[in-house]
Amino acid sequence: MTTLTGSLRRRFLGRPTVAARAQAAVRRPELAEDPAPINIAPNDPLLAYLQSARGPVDVQALQLDSPALAALKAADVKLAVPLVSQGELIGVLNLGPRRSEQEYSTDDRKLLDNLAAQAAPALRVGQLVRQQEAEARTRERFEQELEVARLIQQNFLPKQLPELTGWHMAAYYRPAREVGGDFYDVIPLPDDQVAFVIGDVTDKGVPAALVMAATRSALRAFAPRLIEPGAVLERANEHLCPDMPEKMFVTCFYGVLEPATGRFRFANAGHDVPYVKTADGAVELRARGMPLGLMAGMSYEQREMVLAHGDSVLLHSDGVVEAHDPQRRMFGFPRLKEAVATYPGGADVIDLVLTDLLAHTGPGVEQEDDITMVTIQRAPGSTSRLLLDFELPSVEGNERAALDRVGAAVATLLPEARLDRLKTAVGEATMNAMEHGNSYRADVPVCVRVLTEPEAVHVQISDRGRPPSGGPTETPDLEAKLAGLQRPRGWGLFLIKNMVDESREFTEGDLHTLELSMRLGAADDEHPGGTHDD
Amino acid sequence: MAEATATFDVRRQGSACVVDIHGDVTAGSEEVLMRAYADAGDARAIVLNFTGMSYMNSGGIGLLVTLLVRANRRSQRLLAFGLSDHYRQIFELTRLDEAVGIHESEAAALADVSGATVTRHG
Numbered sequence: 001m002t003t004l005t006g007s008l009r010r011r012f013l014g015r016p017t018v019a020a021r022a023q024a025a026v027r028r029p030e031l032a033e034d035p036a037p038i039n040i041a042p043n044d045p046l047l048a049y050l051q052s053a054r055g056p057v058d059v060q061a062l063q064l065d066s067p068a069l070a071a072l073k074a075a076d077v078k079l080a081v082p083l084v085s086q087g088e089l090i091g092v093l094n095l096g097p098r099r100s101e102q103e104y105s106t107d108d109r110k111l112l113d114n115l116a117a118q119a120a121p122a123l124r125v126g127q128l129v130r131q132q133e134a135e136a137r138t139r140e141r142f143e144q145e146l147e148v149a150r151l152i153q154q155n156f157l158p159k160q161l162p163e164l165t166g167w168h169m170a171a172y173y174r175p176a177r178e179v180g181g182d183f184y185d186v187i188p189l190p191d192d193q194v195a196f197v198i199g200d201v202t203d204k205g206v207p208a209a210l211v212m213a214a215t216r217s218a219l220r221a222f223a224p225r226l227i228e229p230g231a232v233l234e235r236a237n238e239h240l241c242p243d244m245p246e247k248m249f250v251t252c253f254y255g256v257l258e259p260a261t262g263r264f265r266f267a268n269a270g271h272d273v274p275y276v277k278t279a280d281g282a283v284e285l286r287a288r289g290m291p292l293g294l295m296a297g298m299s300y301e302q303r304e305m306v307l308a309h310g311d312s313v314l315l316h317s318d319g320v321v322e323a324h325d326p327q328r329r330m331f332g333f334p335r336l337k338e339a340v341a342t343y344p345g346g347a348d349v350i351d352l353v354l355t356d357l358l359a360h361t362g363p364g365v366e367q368e369d370d371i372t373m374v375t376i377q378r379a380p381g382s383t384s385r386l387l388l389d390f391e392l393p394s395v396e397g398n399e400r401a402a403l404d405r406v407g408a409a410v411a412t413l414l415p416e417a418r419l420d421r422l423k424t425a426v427g428e429a430t431m432n433a434m435e436h437g438n439s440y441r442a443d444v445p446v447c448v449r450v451l452t453e454p455e456a457v458h459v460q461i462s463d464r465g466r467p468p469s470g471g472p473t474e475t476p477d478l479e480a481k482l483a484g485l486q487r488p489r490g491w492g493l494f495l496i497k498n499m500v501d502e503s504r505e506f507t508e509g510d511l512h513t514l515e516l517s518m519r520l521g522a523a524d525d526e527h528p529g530g531t532h533d534d
Numbered sequence: 535m536a537e538a539t540a541t542f543d544v545r546r547q548g549s550a551c552v553v554d555i556h557g558d559v560t561a562g563s564e565e566v567l568m569r570a571y572a573d574a575g576d577a578r579a580i581v582l583n584f585t586g587m588s589y590m591n592s593g594g595i596g597l598l599v600t601l602l603v604r605a606n607r608r609s610q611r612l613l614a615f616g617l618s619d620h621y622r623q624i625f626e627l628t629r630l631d632e633a634v635g636i637h638e639s640e641a642a643a644l645a646d647v648s649g650a651t652v653t654r655h656g
Contacts, residue, residue: 397539400558400589420620427591478629481599482606489561489596491628498627 038075040068050082051089055113056104057082059094079104081116085124093119099242111221111239118217122152122210145206149179152209156216158186162194164259165508168377170347172354175370181208181250182317182370185216187223192259192509195223195232198315198374199252199271199292207245215240215250215292229254229267230289230302237269237292237300244293251291253315262307262378267300272321272333275340276305277312277349282341285313309381312345319369320353325360346377384451384458391445392430394438394463399430402448402461409450410457413520422459422518425499428492429461429514437463437512447511456501456520462513539563540587542570550613550647551577552640556586561593564600571601579647580605583640585616595628602633611635613643 040047046066050057056079059072072080072094081093093116098104104112129148133141153175161169171184181201189195197219201208218236226232233254240250253274255266266274270291276283289300307313316336323331339356343349350373357371388409392398403423411419430446438444447462476494480486496503502517540557551574559567574580580601605612613635617625625631637643 396562397560399591417619417623420618421623424591424620424624427589431591431593476628478599478633482603482633484603487596488599488603489593491592491595495592495595495624495627 038068038071044068046072047089050080050092051084053082056080056095056109056116079109079112081112083116083120083123085120088124090120090124090127107221107225111218114221115214115217118156118213119210121155122213125151126206146177146179149205149209150175152206152213153179153181153183156183156185156213158184162186162188163506164194165506166379167257167259168346168379169375170350170377171372171374172350173370173372174367176204176319176367178204179209180204180319180370181212182319182372183212183216184315184372184374185219187220189224189227189256193227194257194259195219195229196255196257196313196315196374196376197252198274198317198372199250199269200317200370200372201250202248207248211240211245211248211250211293214243215252219252219254227256228302229256229265230300233267233269233289233292233300234298237290237298238296240293241296249291249293253285255285255313255315257307257376262309262311263304264307264313265302265304267302269300272316272318274313274315275337276307277314277340277343277345278308279310282337284337307376307378309378310345312340312349312375312377314340314345314349315372315374315376317370317372319367319371320357320373323357323361323368323371326362326365331357331360346375350375384453386449387452387457388448388450391447392434393442394434394440394444394446395442396434396440398434398446399427402430402446403427406448406450406459410452413452413457414518415523418518418522421499422457422516425496425503425516426459426461428496428499429459429516432492432496433461433463433465433514437465439465452520454520456517459516460513461516462511464510465512540566542567544570544573546577547581547640547644548648549578550581550644551575551579552581552583552644554583554586556588558588559590559594559597561591561596563594564597567597567601571604576608577610579611579613581640581643581647582612582614582634583616584614584618584621587616587621590621590624595624595630598630598634602630611647613637613646615639615643 044066045064046068049064059069059077059080062069076096077094078097079095081095082089083091083093093112125148129144132144136144157173158171161171173182173184175182181203183199185197187195187197199212199215201211201215215236218239219232222232222235226235233252250269251271252269253266253271255264257264266285266287267289268287269289274285276285283305285305287301287303290298321331321333321336336353339353340349343352353373388405390405392402403426406426407419407423410422414422430448433446434440438446444464449460451458451460474486474490476490477486481488496516500516501519504515506513506515540555540559540563543554545552545554553570553574571580602612612633615637617636622631622636625634625636635643635646637646
């Protein structure tokens with residue numbers, strides 16, 4: 001399969017007005033030389049067709065009165081993949097027949113579509129910068145290329161990490177001035193599983209950033225279907241190998257976490273071995289496998305471990321262990337492993353390792369390579385005890401049963417006034433769950449759980465609704481209500497917030513939960529939210 | 535429409551009407567409460583007796599606000615007695631205590647209406 005070739009890249013990166021003068025190049029793997037480019041006239045109907053096409057276009061099946069289309073057909077182009085960024089056609093990825101001589105599969109097309117969607121903005125950035133380069137001095141050009149690489153790279157890093165109940169995640173990424181090819185990713189998978197990826201592309205700058213983008217796209221395309229880390233890396237390697245530029249490859253660690261059980265399956269394509277802080281010290285997550293893009297036909301060993309409560313995984317890039325001190329001594333694996341064993345897990349280990357690195361390299365020294373660290377920590381085991389667990393049909397009035405049952409269960413734990421406050425909050429939260437979460441569908445129950453800890457009692461009220469939008473909610477104001485500026489109702493959330501010591505919301509799968517907490521041992525007259533006007 | 539879970543019995547006491555509340559005051563009580571209010575007619579003041587109330591939720595608070603709006607329109611005073619400490623706290627929190635005259639007993643509330651000794655709590 002032909003993908004973005006050197007020829008294509010040259011042609012499209014340098015042409016900011018491709019929509020008017022779009023050109024395409026076809027490259028057959030068996031051809032030693034670049035074929036002649038196919039010029040597309042500005043008024044050729046193929047341009048408008050490609051601009052509005054959704055996904056790869058079957059060239060041979062397309063019927064248009066278009067000289068360019070005829071030329072593409074004559075060049076034996078099978079698929080044309082439009083690269084559209086911000087509504088503008090910025091290029092076309094033309095593919096000849098598959099090497100296997102089979103037709104392009106649905107998966108191929110999905111992957112190409114995905115790749116095009118991700119590559120187009122990157123190419124767009126490249127085009128704009130190349131346009132400026134023509135007028136800039138060599139130094140400026142170099143700096144701008146670096147900026148492009150940074151933009152591409154940062155554009156493809158997760159904007160935020162997912163929130164998993166019972167898990168803490170943290171990530172740190174700092175590119176070197178001459179941007180390397182580090183990347184990390186978090187991919188949601190079916191059955192609430194989550195894939196974690198960390199990788200490093202050899203080389204630096206824009207080429208590394210583009211290969212990074214291609215690798216990320218491949219992994220994202222294969223992960224949800226193949227799930228198993230070994231299979232995902234194997235497939236990604238097959239996909240990347242044919243078009244990997246010379247002397248480039250990608251190291252990559254790929255792990256799949258089952259948050260509910262802590263099961264962590266992983267495979268490794270030659271990336272620095274991650275460490276896990278456990279109760280017994282630092283453990284290495286070793287699995288054999290060649291870097292991606294080096295050689296086709298590779299298989300990847302898959303292994304697994306169960307992350308216990310308190311365990312913390314550190315994924316890292318070679319920018320950490322290969323950082324040099326003034327005497328050119330590396331920070332090294334043993335020191336990082338020791339840090340994992342000694343330091344607390346989670347975000348703390350990142351901060352502490354960075355402090356150690358600074359002390360190692362010395363202040364004011366330019367960072368040699370990208371530094372990336374990702375931590376996945378399972379929260380320490382809970383000491384909570386389940387006191388009560390029941391379900392109620394979402395039927396008006398059932399909040400009364402919820403507050404009565406919860407009240408009876410915790411009656412001996414809280415003083416009377418605080419018990420009344422908790423019961424009121426439970427009633428309101430249950431009403432909200434039945435009405436707004438479950439739309440008063442009787443067959444969709446509200447789940448109520450009461451948990452006790454030495455310091456507090458927690459009531460969790462769960463519905464199957466979507467979590468609230470997070471937008472600002474109107475604070476009820478009696479004067480405004482009396483003046484007709486607010487509706488008479490709308491006191492529920494206000495009451496909940498003011499009745500309990502703490503409330504928080506979280507979502508697990510399709511279950512949206514509001515947790516109400518009351519501290520134990522607090523005096524009866526302790527007043528969470530209200531004011532006494534005596 | 536939610537089912538009414540409370541009763542509101544109206545008694546005339548001079549120029550005031552006392553409304554004895556029993557049960558759970560929720561949004562479902564709107565119809566019966568407003569019927570009781572209509573029964574109170576042109577009384578100078580409406581005195582709510584919460585002694586027999588077992589539960590009130592945010593919907594019930596919303597009903598009281600509606601009642602207040604209507605009473606204000608007709609220049610009627612709204613008073614209350616028999617609130618438990620918990621609901622008195624909720625009245626403070628929602629600032630209903632500033633719009634409804636809170637009293638310890640029916641006698642104190644009626645005295646307030648008639649302009650005799652005024653005892654305000656809260």
